[in-house]
Amino acid sequence: MAQTTLVVSFLLGVFIVGGAVLLLSRGRFRYTPAYGADGGDLADRLAEVARTPVAWMVGFLALTLVAGAATVLAVGGFGVAAGVSGGAAALLAAVGVAVLAGYLFYGTFAAARSRGLHSAQAAAFGSWALGLVLLLAVAASLLGIV
Numbered sequence: 001m002a003q004t005t006l007v008v009s010f011l012l013g014v015f016i017v018g019g020a021v022l023l024l025s026r027g028r029f030r031y032t033p034a035y036g037a038d039g040g041d042l043a044d045r046l047a048e049v050a051r052t053p054v055a056w057m058v059g060f061l062a063l064t065l066v067a068g069a070a071t072v073l074a075v076g077g078f079g080v081a082a083g084v085s086g087g088a089a090a091l092l093a094a095v096g097v098a099v100l101a102g103y104l105f106y107g108t109f110a111a112a113r114s115r116g117l118h119s120a121q122a123a124a125f126g127s128w129a130l131g132l133v134l135l136l137a138v139a140a141s142l143l144g145i146v
């Protein structure tokens with residue numbers, strides 16, 4: 001059990017340091033907008049891909065396959081190790097929480113944008129809604145409800 005905790009802590013630390021390096025290496029402080037540039041950066045290309053229905057279909061199918069495989073591994077009892085079964089259940093729970101959080105955030109964001117608020121204000125409302133749900137979950141856990 002202690003080895004698993006150490007490995008997860010190490011991987012999370014690597015992920016955080018990698019994210020910090022990625023954010024700091026983008027040259028954000030030296031950025032000057034290039035209007036009419038033919039190339040575009042990664043964010044523009046990702047936004048362009050996200051606007052296509054094929055990308056959404058592929059993402060949905062991938063999410064469905066991951067959730068289905070995790071469900072089969074968690075519940076199936078196919079003679080897999082207990083760690084794999086537990087990991088599959090944790091993966092399924094993480095996918096469910098990510099989908100719920102994305103749905104809640106985007107729903108709040110879209111509702112705020114449709115009422116005429118700017119993107120930053122709408123993002124603040126979405127973050128507030130996620131924070132409220134997180135606080136309710138922590139309170140329920142501390143009270144022993146969940």
